[in-house]
Amino acid sequence: MSNNSATSMEVEATPEQKQAETRRILHEGTIKFLQRGIAASETHYVYRALRTAFSLRKRLQPDVIAEIATVYSNGNSQNMQNCLNAIFESLQHGPAESASASVTCEPEVCLFLGLLSALYLLDNGQIENGAKLAEVLVETISTVQRRTLDPISSRVFFYYARFFEVANCLADARPKLLSALQAATLAGMKETKAMLLTLLLRNYLHYKLYDQAERLTAKSSFPADAPNNLLARHLYYLGHIEAIQLNYSQAQTHLLEATRKAPSNAATAGFQQTVHKIYVIVELLMGNIPDRSLFRVPTLKKPLQPYLELTQAVRVGDLAKFQEVVGKYQDRFLKDNVLALIQRLRHNVIKAGIRSISVAYSRISLRDICLKLHLDSEEDAEYIVAKAIRDGVIDATIDHENGFVQSAEVHNVYETSDPQYAFDRRIAFCLGLYNDSVKSMRYPDSNHRKELASTMEVLRRERELAHELENDDFDGDSDVDAMDEGL
Secondary structure, three states, X not given: OHHHXXXXXHHOOOHHHHHHHHHHHHHHHHHHHHHHHHXXXXXXXXXXXXXXXXXXXXXXXXXHHHHHHHHOOOOOOHHHHHHHHXXXXXXXXXXXXXXXXXXXXXXXXXXXXXXXXXXXXXXXXXXXXXXXXXXXXXXXXXXXXXXXXXXXXXXXXXXXXHXXXXXXXXXXXXXXXXXXXXXXXXXXXXXXXXXXXXXXXXHHHHOOXXXXXXXXXXXXOOOOOOOHHHXXXXXXXXXXXXXXXXXXXXXXXXXXXXXXXXXXXXHHHHHHHHHHHHHHXXXXXXXXXXXXXHHHXXXXXXXXXXXXXXXXXXXXXXHHHHHHHHHHOHHHHHHOOOHHHHHOHHHHHHHHHHHHHHHHOOEEEHHHHHHHOOOOOHHHHHHHHHHHHHOOXXXXXXEOOOOEEEEOOOOOHHHOOHHHHHHHHHHXXXXXXXXXXXXXXXXXXXXXXXXXXXXXXXXXXXXXXXXXXXXXXXOOOHHHHHHHHHO
């Protein structure tokens, strides 16, 4: 027992050792990757540095960040020096005395250190200091536009908007996001542009500014080669806004693509749950019933339980049960921001009820329809049935004098245009999937062709030399004879 405890004490690192290890990784790994990316003008080194840094998020300490920032505070421009000063001020930690300023700070390194500081402030609840630092970082980005800065600037803007959202003043961030979007579009910073478009849609959706969000999407184009996480979020916001705007077909397409673009793992379970909540309601608004297997997925089963009960009420056309479910889960629907969409389902519930009544009865009185659907009067029932007949929900006629509804004979579905519409939707989906697959293909750069050409030239010369040696007319023993004569 004592040996095991002693071993565990030896293995467990002290806080000082963890801090030293974090300092070593940032110095020897992350910063060096950034410098290699700056020298080669390649962003994949920057992405690698970001992945390494975010893995150390829980171990960040202000004195470690301040020590690294002190090293890179020698002979900087005014913008970079202001950014470093803002980092020291936000962390409430001056330049480290143990480190000396010996290197000029590149914009990528400066913004990267600012991003680490913002992460530390956000995790420790220092929202006011974090918002001030994020504003300085955004101002620094506006003065520098470089290709290797794109991955870092996109994340800076994300946390800039996050600080304002946590402080409940998200509208104050909108002007700078709009001006930054224009600058990123002109500079060709694709990831930053994708991030800003997503943040602006979230901003408009938060304040229910659906018309402005629609104008933004109409006048801007989302980068085709944006990362999947940004694309999935952008598609979700588009789907939600289009559902509010009554564009259910487009909303269904975008929400379905969002669920497919997002990875299915524990880290993205919350996103999958949020998207599927809207998706289920859009399916019901379109007159479709979601598959039961959707509600049996382990990560979706509990969050989608209210929506399962809602689907069951819509499927059977039980208006009383529908109103009961809405009243029971009203607070949760308000929290999910879907209550306005759910209230539109009342007409779908009535239509489903009328459809089931039309199938079950060849002839039924308006009074019985009023009782089954829990309507207020026969006049309401007559109006609703007439609208259902006009919309093509049922095939029937109303006898106004006798007060009953006569259903038409059931025809063969293959004599209608429904199979054609179903095949058209499937073919359009397959063609869209094929086009997306072609667009997502990545091809290597043409630099390797130069190396291949030089290699082929060397091989050709070697073959020519070997061919000349084979065809050279000389006697194998002549060398020996010449040596003998020389002796």
